Amino acid sequence: MAQKLDIDCSNGQTKLVPLTPAEQADFDARNAAAPAIEAARQTLVANYGTLQQRAQAALAKNATYLALPAPANVDVVAQVALLTRECTALIRLLLNLLDSTAGA
């Protein structure tokens, strides 16, 4: 059974006491949920990093398009698709929708 460190501020004494049944149940529930929470958090962090890398790469791609003296239709179509993905990525970052990178 897990323990609680109780610090009595009236006399400065500390003691280790077992968790109450309710506290133990709360402790067990939090521990049971922890792996899924950590996995979800790691997904968010990874997706955040992915979107940041794509944003960095988008700067170069946009510059390449803008440097075209006379974009062909195929270039325009490709750039529209690229801009759509960039907008989706920005929306995901703006709204903190980092559970996925779909559409970005």
Added chain:
Amino acid sequence: MAAFTTPVKTWGAEVLSIVDINTYLRDNLQYLYDNRVTKIAESIAVGAVANINFSSIPSTYRNLYIVLQARGDTAATNAQLYVQFNGDTGNNYDSELIDGSGSAAWAGAENVAFAQMVLGIISAANAPASVAGQTRIDIANYAAAVFQKTALSRTGFKLANSTTNVQTGLAAGFWRSGAVITSILLKPSAGNFIAGTSAQLYGEM
């Protein structure tokens, strides 16, 4: 009472008068006493503990603050720091925590009607060895039964020795009660605080 600025006197050339003693020593000592910060209690965990609880907090101060340096044992790089007042485990807490790293500010995490306030983040088992998180929590007017209770915190933690993994955050917490705070419970979102975790409770007059 305001403090007096003690005039510079040349050593050996003058003698302290009773006015000097009363004004610059007695009254300034009284000023310091009236505005003192007192360490109410502290503890350093000698083994793993699930919770740290400050109990029987005297109501003789104006504000409280907690300084916590902690590391958790859950199998993750970090754990959130949960805080409850007076043993209230109901969904009576609201809090907002934001943190950032590098040049990026992460979006905040809002917890409305939760069973605890989320007021910080601590490093955990998968963070670099011996790294702990640090959090300071300020609690204003904890002994005045007027407003519902509030808390503000600053937190810093490290997930890894690499870019974007050194982070800092700010949090605000609200307890839907105006009761005088007599106990404060700290616990990680999962697992235990490990040995060496230290917590101090201070009172400001």
